[in-house]
Amino acid sequence: MSETLRTTDVTVSVAAPVPVAVSVSDAGLLAETAAAVREAGAALRERFGEVVPYRTREELMGALAANDGTALRILRPRLTSLRPGAGWVEDELDGGALPSGEWWVVDPAEGNVNHLHALPDWAVTATLVRDNRPVLTVVHLPLTGETYTALAGAGAHVDGRRLHVSRTADLGLSIVATSQARPDEDEGVVRRVGSSITAMLLDALVVRVSVPATLHLLDVAAGRLDAFWQYAGARADLLPGALLVTEAGGRISDAEGRPWTPQSAGFLAAAPGVHAQAVSTLAR
Structure with a gap:
């Protein structure tokens, strides 16, 4: 059974990349995660286009929750089926550390307020954290169709093309x-x-x-x-x-x-x- 995050004192760290033997199961898991994130993104894209009006904080929170719910109805069962024993972080605004074991850290509508305002800067993300280190991540941009992925020790890619940071030194x-x-x-x-x-x-x-x-x-x-x-x-x-x-x-x-x-x-x-x-x- 998955569990909901409460409190802990364990750190989550992102180590510098080193050549490692990436397991076939993790590579396959990344592909399945990407498919789920793209499906959720397609559902959110169907809701995008017009500015969503709101007059109160309560109306704003309701509109944000509606977008989150649309994506989560796809993401939660799909990702839970991939890793039934993994915990699930309920609140994308949570900070701090995670317990040991596996956890899904998901933002069903990253940039949700932009989506409501018909601005293009939003995405759907899912990251698996294992024993306090992120193992894989998927970020999908539904309006461009781009999918960014990273697997610990195997590099970062966008739609299969390897990514590399700037070589600027000034x-x-x-x-x-x-x-x-x-x-x-x-x-x-x-x-x-x-x-x-x-x-x-x-x-x-x-x-x-x-x-x-x-x-x-x-x-x-x-x-x-x-x-x-x-x-x-x-x-x-x-x-x-x-x-x-x-x-x-x-x-x-x-x-x-x-x-x-x-x-x-x-x-x-x-x-x-x-x-x-x-x-x-x-x-x-």
Whole structure:
């Protein structure tokens, strides 16, 4: 039986890629996961196109839940059948660490508010965490049809094409990005985000600010962006991209350059050539 996450004190880490013998079962599991995520994405695509009006917070939450429910009605039974003993993280906004064993970390509508506003920046994601490490991840973009995948030790790909991070070595020539982790963030985090954007505007070539985080991390993994940072955050919006960036040759840390876990106060994903410069900028 699956179980719902409550509390724990175990860390989740994303290790640097090393050549390993990837099991056939994990490779097959990735393919089956991708099929389930694409099916959920197709269902959400059918709901996309018009701006969904809402006048109250309750109406907004209801519209968000309707999208989540549409995808979860496909994802939960499909993924549970693939790994019946795996736990299931109920809330995509949850942060912190996971217990040992296998867990599905799923965001059924990453960038859900964009979907409601008829904006194209949204996706469906599913990540399997095993013994506190992400093993595989799938991010599907229903409007373009692209599917990004990563398998620990086997690299990151988009529709079968290998991904590699940027080779840029100068932050002053870099395009970087950040994202708002969640609504109603506390004032201290909001002010830290604002000061970090100012610092990056001074040091980087171009700074992009938008949600969701996962789409920026896809761009880092593909070499289209040179760095992404965020303060606070949830497992579901950082774990998929963290594995993709790592498997594409990038560096993951907290904002101070220390090893990142979902308990960290900050997150940084960057091409190796600009990671140290980005840490220095964020330290100001």
